[in-house]
Each structure stands twice: as C-alpha cells, then as structure tokens.
Amino acid sequence: MNGEGDVALWDSVWRDHWYSKNALRTRRAGQKAACIRDPILRILTSNQAHVCEIGCGSGHFLKAVSDFLPPQTRFYGCDQSASAIRLARQTTSEVPNVALSVCDAGATPFPSGIFDAVFAVCVLEHVEDKGRVLEEMRRICRIGGYLILFYSSRHSAFRLERVLKSSLRSWKFGYQDELSARQVLELFRSNFSSKGHGTLQGDWDFPLLRSVDFLISLFAADWGRYQYYLLERVS
Numbered sequence: 001m002n003g004e005g006d007v008a009l010w011d012s013v014w015r016d017h018w019y020s021k022n023a024l025r026t027r028r029a030g031q032k033a034a035c036i037r038d039p040i041l042r043i044l045t046s047n048q049a050h051v052c053e054i055g056c057g058s059g060h061f062l063k064a065v066s067d068f069l070p071p072q073t074r075f076y077g078c079d080q081s082a083s084a085i086r087l088a089r090q091t092t093s094e095v096p097n098v099a100l101s102v103c104d105a106g107a108t109p110f111p112s113g114i115f116d117a118v119f120a121v122c123v124l125e126h127v128e129d130k131g132r133v134l135e136e137m138r139r140i141c142r143i144g145g146y147l148i149l150f151y152s153s154r155h156s157a158f159r160l161e162r163v164l165k166s167s168l169r170s171w172k173f174g175y176q177d178e179l180s181a182r183q184v185l186e187l188f189r190s191n192f193s194s195k196g197h198g199t200l201q202g203d204w205d206f207p208l209l210r211s212v213d214f215l216i217s218l219f220a221a222d223w224g225r226y227q228y229y230l231l232e233r234v235s
Contacts, residue, residue, distance in 0.1 A: 006126075007080050009174050014083040017172065020058060022091075028203065029060035032121060032228070035200050036148055037068055039230050040117065043146050044069065049116040052076040054105050054137060055123030059088025065119075066095045076110065078103045106132030113142040121150045122226070128175045130187065138191045138233065147192060147231040150200070154178040155223045157212040158202055181227050192231035199224035 014020045044051070047070040053062050056077030066075060075098040079085055082102050092098045103109060105123065118141045127133050141147055152158070159178045165171040179187075185194055201217065202210050202225030210225075217223040 006174055010079075010081040011083040013173065014058065014081050014087060019173075020087065022058075022060075024205070025058050025060040025091075026064075029064040031203065032061060032150055032200065032226075033064035033067075035198065035228055036230070037065075039196065040065065040148065041068065043230075044073070044116055046116065048072045048074065050074045050076070050114055051117040051119065052078070052110065052115045052140065053119040053121065054108070054133070055079055055120060055126075056088055056100070057081075057084045057121075059084075059091035059100070061119065061121050062088070062098065063091050063095060066092070066098075071096055073097065075099070076115070077101075078105070078108055080104055106136050108136055108140060110140045112139050113145075115141050115145055117141075117146045117148060119148050122152060124149070124187075125152045125176050125178065126174060128177075134187060141233045143233050143235070145233050146195075147188070147229075147233065149184070149229040149231065150226050151184050151229070152176070152178045153199070153222070153224055153227045154180045154183070155220065156202070156225050157209040157216075158206070158225050161206075161209060181222055181229075184227065184229060188231050191233060191235050193234045195230040195232050197227055197229040200226040200228060202226075 056062055056079050062075055062077050077088055077100045085100050085102050088100050118137050124130055137147060162176060181197055199222055201213055204210050213224050
C-alpha cells in the first residue's frame with residue numbers, strides 16, 4: 001500500500017509469520033464479524049448485495065461474514081500481497097460467488113459505485129499516505145452504501161506495545177498508527193455519515209495487555225484494542 005517494500009514485507013508475513021496461522025486468523029475474524037453482524041444484516045437488505053473487502057489478507061473475514069449473509073451475495077476481496085491472496089483462495093474455497101485479486105488498495109479494478117458495502121479491517125492503520133485509499137473506497141462504494149471499518153485504537157495498552165517495539169526496531173508489521181474515534185471519523189467527514197461505532201477488546205493471546213485494557217474500559221467506554229465504525233456514503 002505504500003510501495004514495493006511493504007509488498008515484500010507483507011508477503012513475508014503471510015508466508016512465514018505466526019500472524020498468518022489459520023486458527024488465529026479464524027478466531028480473530030470471527031470476533032470482528034460477530035461485532036458487526038446485526039448492523040450488516042440490517043443494511044444489506046438485498047439478497048444479491050455486492051460486498052468488497054479492501055486489504056482482505058488471508059480471506060478469513062470474508063469467510064466469516066459469508067456465514068451469515070445470503071448465498072446469493074457476491075463477495076470481492078483484494079490485497080497487495082500475492083501470498084495473502086493465495087491463502088484467501090484456500091480460505092474462501094467453499095464460499096459461492098467470490099472473486100479475489102492482487103492490487104493496490106488505492107487503485108482497485110472495480111467499477112465506480114458498484115458495492116453495497118466495503119469492508120476495511122485493520123488496513124488503513126498500515127497506510128501512511130491515506131488519501132488515495134480513502135478516495136478509492138469512496139469511489140467504489142455506491143451512494144447510500146456503507147463502509148464498515150476496523151481501526152486500532154489510540155486508547156489501548158496495545159498501542160504502547162507497538163510504540164515501544166517500533167522504537168526498538170523490533171516491530172514486524174511496517175508502518176502503523178492508532179487513532180482516536182474522533183480522528184477516524186474526521187477522515188471520512190466529507191463523504192460519509194457515521195451510523196455508529198463501538199469497541200472490541202483484544203483477545204487473550206496477550207493476557208497482560210488484554211487485562212490492562214479490560215480494567216481501564218470499566219471506567220472509559222472507548223478504551224480497547226479496536227474501534228469499529230459503520231459509515232454511510234452520502235456524497
């Protein structure tokens with residue numbers, strides 16, 4: 001998403017890193033899909049909706065949402081990493097009506113206004129120059145369609161881990177930022193209207209960080225590993 005260096009890095013992650021393991025990806029995708037299941041079912045009233053995931057990675061989120069959307073739904077996914085798309089083809093092999101492609105998130109092959117819903121699951125945080133990707137998501141989402149977004153939260157102990165590892169040059173996932181809900185919503189203010197957002201805690205693979213986030217969340221409602229957003233395209 002930011003040049004060939006990032007492509008090589010993410011190819012390596014999807015090939016060799018524990019992050020790409022099937023059990024982990026299945027569990028995390030299921031957690032995220034469960035958060036947005038009810039709003040997706042409310043907004044996708046057509047049995048033949050067209051949905052797309054930008055930066056689909058190994059395809060586990062597409063697989064998870066396909067479990068509760070009508071079988072006539074047409075699924076599309078794209079990622080800059082050929083290694084990710086190879087995994088995604090395996091993951092979604094039993095999903096009907098799915099098409100996957102290797103491309104940059106800022107220059108997809110899709111026609112304008114084709115999608116009823118566009119998913120971006122923990123993708124934008126890895127894009128330093130977000131303008132092209134934001135414009136592309138706006139372009140391919142129809143007016144009245146929805147963007148469903150997950151973004152790593154600025155208000156989380158996991159951010160402290162990422163900042164520390166980045167300073168020690170031991171962070172393995174390239175560029176990443178974390179934003180507050182206000183900052184994320186400001187990115188989309190020109191073309192999208194917020195229809196709600198919520199918080200998803202991290203899982204117990206990292207028990208200390210998860211515990212810290214949980215305890216703080218008892219007193220701060222927006223504190224947690226991820227924020228998720230439902231945004232309607234209005235212009």
